[in-house]
Amino acid sequence: MAASPQCSALAAAKDKKGLSYAQIASQLGLSEQRVIDICTGAAVPSTGEFNSLASVLDIKSPAPQDAAHVRV
Template sequence: MNRDWIREKILAAKEKKKLSWEELSKQTGISEVFLVAVCLGKAVPKKEQADCLCNVLALEPEISEYLQKPVDRSWDKQIPNDPVLYRFYEAFGVYGEAIRELIWEKFGDGIMSAVDMEISLEKVESSAGPRIKLILNGKFLPYKKW
């Protein structure tokens, strides 16, 4: 049993049950973005979340146990080839320094945590067509002075 095998089992079970991520999120009570990260092998759920996910998808209890083990959160350091991932790379390349300046101005010398963070994604209708609203809600971590 490994992360790739579990990922494929989860995705196959989701497809077999014809569930969207939103539906699976509602049935499990796990926030949508975190749920997808768990299913793709990039986040670790609480025991009750893993158990519920496996119950909803009719997966073996061993998968729940494996999902609760720490994961390797590293990624390929090359420039992303996937168009969706590249747009995030591009957006933070263009606006990253501006965002950092605003963080410093509003909060002081520090960073936004990626460990203590919640992410949500919404579809927003506009006259120009659908838009994507992405919210990164991370804890501010001031740099320690000593």
């Protein structure tokens, strides 16, 4: 199964910023495992979580949408 556009955007931004999952989690006040799950597609982020991740990772465009990542 191919990665969703949302997960791919998060992963690309994470790599571009050079941040670890632990660094992102620390900035967001989330567990490292929660950040990993969101970035790999194992968990669906809430709108707030995605917006917080987008802010930390400097994602400026709207979140991609697909059936695998319906906003809650």
